[in-house]
Amino acid sequence: MVDLIEIMSPAMPSFGEFLRHLRDERSLSREGLARSAGVSASYINHLEIGRRDHPTRPIVEALAGNLERALPLSQDERRYLFDLAGLPDIEVPEVADLRADISPEMLRRIDRCGSDPAGYFDLRWNILALNDAAHQAFPGLREIGNVMHWLLSDGRSGAVLAEHDLVVESAVAALRARIALPCNAVWAGQLLADLCRYPEFAGRWAAGRVAYSLAQPAVRLRDRVSGKLFRLDLQLYDVDTARHPGWTRMFWGIGAR
Structure with a gap:
């Protein structure tokens, strides 16, 4: 009898999942990231588990800045973080x-x-x-x-x-x-x-x-x-x-x- 292997559908990307990935990659605790970004650890937790899915631009800027201090973000990673937050870049480049x-x-x-x-x-x-x-x-x-x-x-x-x-x-x-x-x-x-x-x-x-x-x-x-x-x-x-x-x-x- 042939064993049936259940193929799991890949999860859709989310802001919280990617934030958790970046935080883990830098060995940052929720408390450490929250403290330096000026938000609460419970707020970081809610973002990561999907209970909050529309962070404001200043919050994402603060999170990105503090992740950056621990380990530089690539241009692709930074853009992806803002895209997942629904915050396209509005800066007018020279x-x-x-x-x-x-x-x-x-x-x-x-x-x-x-x-x-x-x-x-x-x-x-x-x-x-x-x-x-x-x-x-x-x-x-x-x-x-x-x-x-x-x-x-x-x-x-x-x-x-x-x-x-x-x-x-x-x-x-x-x-x-x-x-x-x-x-x-x-x-x-x-x-x-x-x-x-x-x-x-x-x-x-x-x-x-x-x-x-x-x-x-x-x-x-x-x-x-x-x-x-x-x-x-x-x-x-x-x-x-x-x-x-x-x-x-x-x-x-x-x-x-």
């Missing part, structure tokens, strides 16, 4: 911080695209990195450092983009979609005020078009040397990082010359 997140491997990834333009940008359309093909295809973009400002202020964008107006319309519609979440209001107001000084942007914004998917899946570019038109099929990817989740995207233009 462009320099996001550029610092672009690792050598990420740079190699866009370099491997060869003659296809590729790069990284953030939610505000700030350029974080470009490969050489993108630098050649979009003159001035690296220097200006922001896709929207390049489209609206640099005449070279109109020279290389055969359907410049459609690209601007798509970029504005995508921006409207991206800033819909309440947490994005922290940076969105300043960005909109900055962009509305361009009449073209103000008119497009007032039209109210919104696009979550890629509104312009392909663009036609004009070769700067020959003047010949060629098509770029655009692919966009969210690129997650532990330090600044949800902020970085990659583009890859697959071209046919």
Whole structure:
């Protein structure tokens, strides 16, 4: 007779379970963690057994800080602790911080695209990195450092983009979609005020078009040397990082010359 082995379903991750794991890993007692975090040991116990599942941000910050003092938390561990508490990161990173997140491997990834333009940008359309093909295809973009400002202020964008107006319309519609979440209001107001000084942007914004998917899946570019038109099929990817989740995207233009 074949023995039947009961297969246990894995438990869903929880804030309390992960807090207990981090505390045990550091050989911290509930009392020790509680005392240094400014809460009671019974509160720590309630968190760990699931009787309290919505700690506030200041409490999670205090717990993370005291765990950190015993043994450094990795960026992934810190983010996971806050994600399990239902507290996504609302900090608005500086462009320099996001550029610092672009690792050598990420740079190699866009370099491997060869003659296809590729790069990284953030939610505000700030350029974080470009490969050489993108630098050649979009003159001035690296220097200006922001896709929207390049489209609206640099005449070279109109020279290389055969359907410049459609690209601007798509970029504005995508921006409207991206800033819909309440947490994005922290940076969105300043960005909109900055962009509305361009009449073209103000008119497009007032039209109210919104696009979550890629509104312009392909663009036609004009070769700067020959003047010949060629098509770029655009692919966009969210690129997650532990330090600044949800902020970085990659583009890859697959071209046919």
